[in-house]
Amino acid sequence: MKLLFAFLSLAAVVGSFASEPPAPIRFSVEFMDRSVEPGADFYRFACGGWLKAHTIPPDKTLWGPAIETEETVWLQLREILDACGNDAPDRDAVRRQVGDFHASGIDMATRNRLAFQPVAADLERIAELREKSALAPLLADLHMRGTGAFFAAEVQPDEKHSATYAFELWQSGDALGLPDRDYYLTKTLAKEREGYRRHIATMLRLAGDSDKDAARQAATVLRLETALAKISHPREDLQDSLKNYHKLTTAELARLAPGFAWAAYFRALGAPELESVVVGQPDYFQNMSALLRSQPLEDWKVYLRWHVISSAAPYLHEAANREHFVFYGTQLNGQPEQSPLWKRVAISVDGALGEALGRLYIERHFPPAAKARVEEMVGNFQATFRERLTQVGWMSDTTRQSALAKLERFFAKVGYPEKFRDYSAVAVRRDDYLGNVERASAFEWRRMVVRVGQPVDRSEWGCTAPTVNAFFMPTQNSITLPAGILQPPMFDPQMDDAVNYGNIGATIGHEMTHGFDSDGRRYDAEGSLRDWWTPTDAKQFEARAQKIVVQFNAFAPMPGTHINGKLTLAENIADFGGLLVAWDALQKALALDPSKRRTIDGFTPEQRFFLSYAQSWCTLERGEYLRQSLLTDEHAPAEFRAFAPLLHMRQFYEAFGIKKGAKMWLPPEKRAVIW
Numbered sequence: 001m002k003l004l005f006a007f008l009s010l011a012a013v014v015g016s017f018a019s020e021p022p023a024p025i026r027f028s029v030e031f032m033d034r035s036v037e038p039g040a041d042f043y044r045f046a047c048g049g050w051l052k053a054h055t056i057p058p059d060k061t062l063w064g065p066a067i068e069t070e071e072t073v074w075l076q077l078r079e080i081l082d083a084c085g086n087d088a089p090d091r092d093a094v095r096r097q098v099g100d101f102h103a104s105g106i107d108m109a110t111r112n113r114l115a116f117q118p119v120a121a122d123l124e125r126i127a128e129l130r131e132k133s134a135l136a137p138l139l140a141d142l143h144m145r146g147t148g149a150f151f152a153a154e155v156q157p158d159e160k161h162s163a164t165y166a167f168e169l170w171q172s173g174d175a176l177g178l179p180d181r182d183y184y185l186t187k188t189l190a191k192e193r194e195g196y197r198r199h200i201a202t203m204l205r206l207a208g209d210s211d212k213d214a215a216r217q218a219a220t221v222l223r224l225e226t227a228l229a230k231i232s233h234p235r236e237d238l239q240d241s242l243k244n245y246h247k248l249t250t251a252e253l254a255r256l257a258p259g260f261a262w263a264a265y266f267r268a269l270g271a272p273e274l275e276s277v278v279v280g281q282p283d284y285f286q287n288m289s290a291l292l293r294s295q296p297l298e299d300w301k302v303y304l305r306w307h308v309i310s311s312a313a314p315y316l317h318e319a320a321n322r323e324h325f326v327f328y329g330t331q332l333n334g335q336p337e338q339s340p341l342w343k344r345v346a347i348s349v350d351g352a353l354g355e356a357l358g359r360l361y362i363e364r365h366f367p368p369a370a371k372a373r374v375e376e377m378v379g380n381f382q383a384t385f386r387e388r389l390t391q392v393g394w395m396s397d398t399t400r401q402s403a404l405a406k407l408e409r410f411f412a413k414v415g416y417p418e419k420f421r422d423y424s425a426v427a428v429r430r431d432d433y434l435g436n437v438e439r440a441s442a443f444e445w446r447r448m449v450v451r452v453g454q455p456v457d458r459s460e461w462g463c464t465a466p467t468v469n470a471f472f473m474p475t476q477n478s479i480t481l482p483a484g485i486l487q488p489p490m491f492d493p494q495m496d497d498a499v500n501y502g503n504i505g506a507t508i509g510h511e512m513t514h515g516f517d518s519d520g521r522r523y524d525a526e527g528s529l530r531d532w533w534t535p536t537d538a539k540q541f542e543a544r545a546q547k548i549v550v551q552f553n554a555f556a557p558m559p560g561t562h563i564n565g566k567l568t569l570a571e572n573i574a575d576f577g578g579l580l581v582a583w584d585a586l587q588k589a590l591a592l593d594p595s596k597r598r599t600i601d602g603f604t605p606e607q608r609f610f611l612s613y614a615q616s617w618c619t620l621e622r623g624e625y626l627r628q629s630l631l632t633d634e635h636a637p638a639e640f641r642a643f644a645p646l647l648h649m650r651q652f653y654e655a656f657g658i659k660k661g662a663k664m665w666l667p668p669e670k671r672a673v674i675w
Contacts, residue, residue, distance in 0.1 A: 148174020
């Protein structure tokens with residue numbers, strides 16, 4: 001299930017913005033606060049002016065330069081969708097699909113008229129269940145159309161045999177209505193649990209239940225989800241891919257988790273004859289099976305009914321949509337206002353028909369020259385990383401040769417896919433928003449499930465071209481740099497090399513380093529889970545990485561709440577390694593063209609490099625969002641990512657003349673030396 005390591009996490013950012021695209025935000029010394037010494041608080045030194053000048057928009061959970069770029073992208077997509085949404089007879093098939101999909105979502109009059117009617121058939125099927133054995137095919141159909149419950153099923157490259165696709169089963173956060181198991185089990189989150197219970201009851205009343213029935217069913221849902229939370233692994237335990245890989249025959253799965261009709265489930269999903277499945281957490285499925293057997297069918301029907309309603313709520317009428325936002329947006333994330341309707345629907349189109357929309361996007365907004373320049377930059381970084389690997393003093397030659405072989409097989413996907421997906425099999429109707437969402441989900445599932453046991457298509461993407469993010473895919477040994485992120489301030493042709501290397505350069509280095517972080521290092525050159533380390537080298541790596549764990553465990557973004565250094569370790573290592581590679585690449589560029597080594601706005605290239613990196617993390621966050629992210633996000637809060645990796649770099653101290661005794665000074669014995 002753990003397919004992509006993201007450079008930054010913006011999943012909660014879905015707010016609105018002005019009707020016209022703002023001017024591209026760029027690196028600027030005006031964002032700094034020069035009254036703060038860099039050795040005292042480098043984050044405020046680099047971002048203090050920006051922090052003082054900005055507030056979080058009411059429809060946002062956080063705000064920063066990368067999010068401003070994302071806003072620009074959504075405006076560009078809105079223009080495309082509005083043009084495609086006009087029911088003109090000369091539209092081609094792609095424009096008709098994305099346009100009609102968007103039109104179905106923004107037609108709130110039809111959605112209000114339909115109310116809960118789009119889920120009526122599913123709710124009736126649940127009500128008619130008479131035996132637990134019938135749960136399996138029904139759950140398969142719900143999973144295929146996008147409703148999460150009990151567990152997750154996926155088809156992905158087999159992590160130990162990455163050349164072929166495997167069928168995978170994982171414990172799933174979608175089995176729970178709250179963001180994480182801790183929300184059910186931690187005393188300090190009792191307020192959130194009570195808010196969730198009230199939310200369930202309110203939504204069920206909207207669906208036609210009496211006050212008494214709604215309250216009773218809300219209690220049932222909370223009880224069952226709490227039981228599922230208790231048998232779920234903590235998030236930090238899910239970071240170790242080796243410990244979360246267990247290939248079982250289907251017969252072994254049936255013995256491990258009896259009482260669930262696995263064969264019927266696989267058939268209903270359209271899976272080919274399965275000899276084996278990869279199970280992430282066998283004990284979860286064993287305990288889930290026992291829980292399923294011990295609790296009455298009527299209670300599980302209540303649980304399933306709730307998950308159908310909750311999953312569909314964002315695509316239903318205004319009342320259901322609003323109630324869903326009030327709890328998940330405002331109560332859990334602190335977001336006062338909902339994002340505008342057009343954007344919520346645009347996000348759905350991007351998720352459902354993303355490569356069709358992406359094709360239209362890159363035609364307008366991503367010239368071939370930008371793609372070529374970034375591909376050249378990636379090649380330079382790969383060569384720089386190779387030099388760094390050859391110089392790592394703590395690594396034996398045996399492990400080093402495997403590391404170099406892995407880097408040699410590494411490749412990058414830049415801008416957009418070589419071939420865009422054909423969605424012609426997805427039926428899109430202008431009067432059926434939820435149906436469009438579900439049919440697109442089912443199409444994607446059917447497209448993937450027939451591939452089990454087949455060769456992996458390494459050219460496929462795991463995100464859409466307009467995405468403002470970057471990724472590493474361990475089973476492919478590849479990074480993805482979508483067109484959306486390759487624009488100011490991340491990649492800015494108008495800026496000097498130091499600024500670009502400190503931003504998009506550090507991002508490229510970050511994603512490459514993911515192949516050698518605490519979990520990525522477990523994958524070999526072919527992208528398969530295999531221990532290619534000598535025992536001594538593995539211990540060396542772990543000891544050095546532990547210094548980063550200790551460093552981040554000490555950070556307390558909120559009173560009494562610390563960063564989880566183990567949960568965030570992979571991202572923190574990637575930040576650090578990415579900066580080192582970007583630094584080396586910048587020094588090469590400056591050596592090749594000495595005219596670039598000049599002071600700009602009073603700062604040397606080395607100083608601008610670090611300032612640019614820090615400014616990429618200038619961020620304001622709502623307290624509720626920060627609290628949730630500390631529990632659930634494998635990324636540390638942006639403020640700490642802005643300066644923490646710099647403290648391990650001698651070059652940072654030298655660039656700003658920071659000496660022992662300064663607040664930013666990290667004693668050499670506490671600094672990590674990894675890549």
